[in-house]
Amino acid sequence: MQLETVDHLLTTTRSVKRRLDLQRPVEREVIEKCLEIATQAPVGGYIPKYHFVVVTDADKKKRIGDLYRKVYYEIYLPHRKTIELSFPERESRFLDVTNHLVEHFHEVPVHIIPCIEGRVDEPSTFKQASVYGQILPAAWSLMLALRARGVGSCWTTLHLMHEGEVAELLEIPDNITQTALLPVAYFTGSDFKPARRIPARERTHWDMWGSR
Ligand SMILES: Cc1cc2nc3c(=O)[nH]c(=O)nc-3n(C[C@H](O)[C@H](O)[C@H](O)COP(=O)(O)O)c2cc1C
Numbered sequence: 001m002q003l004e005t006v007d008h009l010l011t012t013t014r015s016v017k018r019r020l021d022l023q024r025p026v027e028r029e030v031i032e033k034c035l036e037i038a039t040q041a042p043v044g045g046y047i048p049k050y051h052f053v054v055v056t057d058a059d060k061k062k063r064i065g066d067l068y069r070k071v072y073y074e075i076y077l078p079h080r081k082t083i084e085l086s087f088p089e090r091e092s093r094f095l096d097v098t099n100h101l102v103e104h105f106h107e108v109p110v111h112i113i114p115c116i117e118g119r120v121d122e123p124s125t126f127k128q129a130s131v132y133g134q135i136l137p138a139a140w141s142l143m144l145a146l147r148a149r150g151v152g153s154c155w156t157t158l159h160l161m162h163e164g165e166v167a168e169l170l171e172i173p174d175n176i177t178q179t180a181l182l183p184v185a186y187f188t189g190s191d192f193k194p195a196r197r198i199p200a201r202e203r204t205h206w207d208m209w210g211s212r
Helices: 003-012 028-038 058-080 088-107 125-132 136-148 158-170
Strands: 050-055 110-117 176-178 182-186
Touching: 003 136, 028 050, 028 136, 050 058, 058 088, 058 158, 110 136, 136 182, 158 176
Parallel strands: none
Antiparallel strands: 050 110, 110 176, 110 182
16 A cells, blocks of 8 residues: 555545636546445445435536525624634635635535435434444545545535425435535645644543543
């Protein structure tokens, strides 16, 4: 295994919001191949419960984009102004790219919604972790597999505030939980860099909480 290549992929798979090529279609075969790879992630249980709803229909993406935009401007942006930020000096760039995505959401060639069978209506940590843990590793593998092929994506969740409307639009059954929405497009330029993060060692606890 080429460790350098693997580490590069893992450290530079960014949330691509601005550098999405909105004109270039993403081939169905590429999506299918990446989904096959993604389903190799840990899924739990003997019969996997994952589903991926792939949306390419322009009218459906437009409707999803409208719902996403509504949540973004009416709920997310006002809320963001009230929270403490890890890197406040980066806020204007963050908003710049995030605003760009929201305005072009419907133009992104493919929307992929990773879904899981079942609902998490119980607050138990065990139940929640068991349901989401069966789909989120696969969704991240999907993003890595896409990125390795020059295709960008971004983890988004805002549409979930209108999960029911999107379920109706896409005829997703009631017992299915939508977990995210990945806008997917070839990216332009490839000089992605590791992100600035709070160092892992500051958030790592050896043998007991707070012990470095
Ligand atoms: C749980 C979760 C939900 C997110 N939801 C959204 C979203 O709805 N819209 C969006 O633009 N970005 C969303 N993001 C992406 C973050 O804004 C993103 O991580 C941030 O831009 C940092 O990018 P980076 O990972 O490339 O450093 C989400 C990320 C996570 C982990």
